[in-house]
Structure formats: structure tokens, C-alpha cells
Amino acid sequence: MVSIGPVPLVSMRGIDKAFVGVKANSDVDLDLERGEVHTLLGENGAGKSTLMNILSGLYTADSGVIVINGEPRVFRSPRDAIRAGIGMVHQHFMLVPTLSVWENVALGLEDQPFLLDKGRVIERVGDIQKRYGIHVDPLAPVWQLSIGEQQRVAIIKTLYRSADILILDEPTSVLTPQEARALFRTIRQITAEGHGVIFISHKLDEVMDISDRITVLRKGKKVATVNVKDVTKESLAEMMVGRRVVFQIGKTLQNPGRVVLEARELVVRGDRGRVRVDRFSLDVRQREILGLAGVSGNGQEELCDALAGIRKTEKGSIRVDGYELVGKSTREFQKRGISYIPADRIGTGLVTGMNLRENIALRKYWRKEFTRFRFFIHWENIAGRTGQLVERYSVVNPGLGFPAKMLSGGNLQKLMLARELSDDPRVVIAVQPTWGLDVSATLFVRETLLEQRDKGAGVLLVSDDLEEILSLSDRIAVIHNGRLMGIVEDPDRVTEEQMGLMMAGTRLKEFSNPVGEGSEGHGKEVSPSL
């Protein structure tokens, strides 16, 4: 029940915040009423998280006022904000992985005695679990929990502190559809008790579902605050992007050819020595996009690193056109036609301190046409090639001699695509290729992947974004805890419900509903997740 009282629960006025050179928030206003779910909507980089980090005391605003319950407040640190009743569930949860659930809850509590009162903490956690229907073992160490469970811990942590104002930063991006629904039930319970919830998201469907009011941010500025019943998905998208959004992608029907990438029974360990990919097999055929769906952190990145030859494959076989690659050098993987667009484009993909020419050269410098006397790098040829690529992939840049870090996120990704896709790869492995990109860059990346498919490559697309997987893929593999849960032959006939169950660890064959074959994909409606 939203109750518009004489004073709002939270009122932020004229908030400004700049980071070295970048204005993250500029004159932003936001009101939160009791019993309300107020969504902050905006593209990546619109300033949503910055605004909430200011409200939770982690950042200090350059100017502007925060009024809580009619009382002006200055938050010098998170402690001040916690005292004012603000609890934030950050995108990266803010939990200490080595500590147990109850220890994480107890961390920083002001009423804890010198000697930790484990019994009382666990008891109160139990009460909260019952009241809000969230379940998690209080004695388990946090690193053993799934991402969804960790999120519940983070929520319990704020509820334990009797937060009156709960901020959830992109909470559904790490959840299966079923987990997201359970979260929404918890949110409704919280607002029913008269608390206020600020919900940050860029997914229009769920925003329409959960919100009472919506404030749209664009490039650090507030565009509007609207009631959910006065808007449509389309009008929200337009406010968010600043122009009409065309959701159409031309996806044509293709007949997949023979298998180009064949992985059998792969076992791969993660950075900390645990097995992250467990006897995983898949085939990628020519002229198809195989989507790999799963909640992030279930071994997708380790699998793709192994397929790209940059992580050791402990057991199993990786073949491209029948040629065994396990144990071969990364360059051999590349020479056989594997292109890799890693999730971490700044750390793994590109060297941002190096200029555009050098970044393009990274994958090609050893080739005959780019060397002189087979030893020296032929910079003129590299520069010529870079010029062509930058043109073709429309990378907006200050000049080829400038470091890559001067490019925006979208243009960095285009540079990445230019380097990896320009030599007609046999296999394209793209991990979260549109993560953090704005609408136009997202469309560009998706079209480029489809173009690669049409030209005959096999594309393996990994994404947390179920909508992206469903709309681009010809077939979908689902991974959970490093294992293959099943392969969906026809994405048009699988429900989100079924996908969610698989992502949560149910095997495909356990469904009674058969998932057929043969796609009718002509000019599909595709909505980019915004």
C-alpha cells in the first residue's frame, strides 16, 4: 500500500556527483514514499548506482540535499546511512566470502557485545527467514552458497538492521526467473509492512511488474518520474534511450552445416583450484548460434577460456574441424579459427594502455604480411589494416595512435570485434558480448554475431541475459554448476519457466514436455534488454 504522507520517506534534491572528469549525477531529484517500490531505470552508465551509493553513504555527493522522514541528513560514511535506516543490497552483495552467513550478518552490528553472540544472531536470522520466506543456512560459509543464496544473505543482513529503506541494485541479473519471482514476493512483503524499496534495473518487463513509480535517468540526469500505470514499455524505453527504439533484428533462417567445434567431456578448474567445468560436452555447427544459458558463475567463463585455449583443459577433447587442440598453444587455437570475445574486455580482451594499432596487432603481428624479414613488425601494414577495420566496424576513435582506454565501452567492444572477427573465424566464442553497452552498441554487436553466423561461422554465445539468449540462438545449451543440463533444439518452443528450472539444476530429460526441432525464424521480434 503506497501511502503518500506529508513528508516522503526519502527525498533527494539536486544531487551532483562527478568522478575525475565524468559527471555521474547532475541535479538529480528522487522521492520515495512509504510502502512504495520506486524503480530507478536507466542504461548502463546512466548514474543509477552512483545515486544509490550516495544515498547509502558510500560516496559523498558534491552538492545536493538528502532528507529522510523530513529531516535533512548528511552522510559522511555508510555508518550514518545505516543509522538513518538505509540498507543497500549492492550488485556485488558486499559479503565476506570466507566468513559464514551469521558472521556476515553480525559484521559491523552496533549492538554486538565484545564476545560475539552467535546464538542470538542465528535466532533473529531465523525470525527474519520465517517472516519474509527467505531461506539460507546461517552456518554455511558464504563462498559455498549459490549467487541467489548470497543475495538472500545480503537482504537478510539489511533486514536484520531493521532497514526502513531498502535499496536493491540490479537484483535480478543473477537470478533464475523462479528466484526472481520469489524475490518479488519478498519485496511485496517488505513494502506491505510500510517500508520503502528502491529497485534498480534496466529490464523493462520486471520494472513494469514490480514498480509503483519509476524515475528514469539518462546520462546522469533525471528524465522523468512517472506512475507505472501511465506508461508502457515502449514509452519507458524511449525515455531511457532518448529516441525511438527499434527492437527489430533481421534474423534469417539458416541451415546449419557440419560440426566445427566439438568439445567432449571437458574438465576445467577455476582460479582457486576447484573443478568448475565437469565433463561438459557440446557441438557447435556451421551457420548456427548456440546459446549457452546459465546463472553467472556456473562455469561458463572457465569453459570458454578453455575452448579459447587460454585455460588448461584437465581432461577431455576440443576439436575444430576434427583437429585436436587440447594441449596445443593458444596461437594454435587461433590458427585453427577460434575467435574469442571474453567477458572481461578490459582485462583479458584488450590492453587499454596500448594504442589501437597495437591492440589490433596483438592477434596478427606474427603473420607474414605484418612482419619484415619475419622478425620486425611491419607497422605500416598494421596501421593500414587497423584503419580499414576501424572504418568497417565504425569504431569512433580519436586516432589510431591513441590508447584504447580513451574509447567508450561500446567502441572498445567494437575494436574487440574488429580484431577477433576480421579473419573469417570458424568459431566465434562471445561471452556477455553486450554487457554494459548502450542500445545502439548492443544492436551492433548482435547484428555482427548474426552476420558471422550467416557467413558460415559457428557461434557460441554466453550470456546471463535470458532474453538475449532466447532471441539470438538457434539452439540453447544450459549449464549449471559446470554441467550440461540439456540442449534445447527449438528456442521458440521453450518457456522461460523451463529455462529457469534447468538453470537451477534440473536436467532437460526430466521434463515431460518434448522440445521439438525446426525453427521458423524469419524476422523475429527481438527486444534488447535495456
Added chain:
Amino acid sequence: MLMGAFSGFSVTYTTGDPWLGVLTAFFVGVAISAVHAFLSVSVGANQVVSGLAVTMFGTGASSLLGRKMIGLTVKGFGKVPVPFLSDIPVAGPVLFDHDPLVYISYGLVLLLLWFIFRTRHGLNLRAVGESPVVVDAMGLSAVRLRYFYTMIGGGMAAVGGAYLSLAYTKMWGEGMSAGRGWIAVALVIFAVWHPARAVLGAYLFGGVGAMQLRIQAAGTSFPTPIMMMMPYLFTILVLLVISVKKGKGILIDAPGALGVPYSREDRT
């Protein structure tokens, strides 16, 4: 350690009170590590570089200041056998026939275990090494915690140094810690930052050193310099084994934020 050994020794030599020496050593250690804390916490300097700088300073300063003290001796701490307990065969002489500092070390291990794993301050300590940003978001001061525990750690290392000059040798010699501080660093890695395992490791490393002395005393044709290398070789061996095993399922979990400066508004 060297500054602790030197300051403890000189105060004990002047006043004749070894307890005053230990106390001085502790505060000298606190003061020196405050410099390290300032450089690595407040300024955000690389902790290895800052640590090396502070170490070199300690080595140099102690040798310069201690020049006049070389060759002098103090009464220091004597053995205080614990009545009855020290008469137990084998375990008695091994555990209960020592100077007071050794007994204090037993107590400290138990106290620290209790403190780190049972109290709220210990919880904060464990959390700040793992993820300072969480500690900060929970309304605690990561900076203050890091300063405090760095300084306590420095103080304790200095007491370890004072043990060498006041109880172990009862004299001052330039560079007398002979790389024990570095072995202690290896020890912490071996112990995976856990005090109970650190005790185990300390006696293991110490045992190798003692064994080397015993073998020498027993008379052997084995070249002495190589014997003296034993503790250091053992250290390298242990670290090697740990690193090799690291990828093979044994988890060597150093604190997540080890060596990483923390700044709240640093956006990555």
C-alpha cells in the same frame, strides 16, 4: 625485529630491567609499522615496496645505533622452570623449562585464537583483510582497522626481535635476526594466515634450525655452511610444495585483499 632486538637490548642494558626492554621493543615496533601503515594504507603505496623500505630502514638504523653495543651482554631473561610440570619426562624440558617470554607466547596464541574467532573485533579483523569494501559498507572504518592491526603486528614482530637479544643470546649483534623475519613471512604463508597452523609451522621451522645445531654439535663431516643453510632451504622447499599443490585442489586462500590498498571512491 632488528629494531626490537636493538631497542630492547639497549634499554635493558641501561636500566637492567628486561621487561622494560620488551615493552620498549613493542612500542618501537608499533612506531615503525605506523610508518608502513601510513605509506600503504593512507598513501596507497605498494605494500611490498613500503615493507622492503621499512625493513631496510630497520636493518640500517639498528646497525648504526647499535655500533657501540656490540660485544656487550645483559643478564636478560633466565630460565624459569615451571614447578612439577618441568619434571615430566620429555615434555617437561621441551615445554616447561624456558624463560617467561616463551610462556607468554603460549598464552598469546590462545588469546589471539579466542580474539580472532570469538569476538566482534576479531570478526572485523578477519573481514577487513578479506574485503575492506564490505567492512566500509557496514559502517566500520577499514582505514582505522588496518592501521591498528598493522601496528599491533609490528609491535609483536619487534618483541620477537627482543627475544633474540634478551633471552636467546643475551647480547646484541648487527643483523642478529639473520633472516628470521623473512622465515616468519614464509611461515604465515605456510599457515594460511591461521594462528593455530602458525604455531605448528613455527615449531617445524624452528625444529629444522635446532636440528641443524644439534647435528653440528654432534660432529659431522658435512660442511657447516651447508648445514647452516638448512632452515632457509627448508623455507624455500615448503613454499615450493605449497605453490605446486595450489593448483591441485588444496586451497591456499590468502586473504582476498592481501596487499591491495583500499580507497572508497576508487572506481574500477
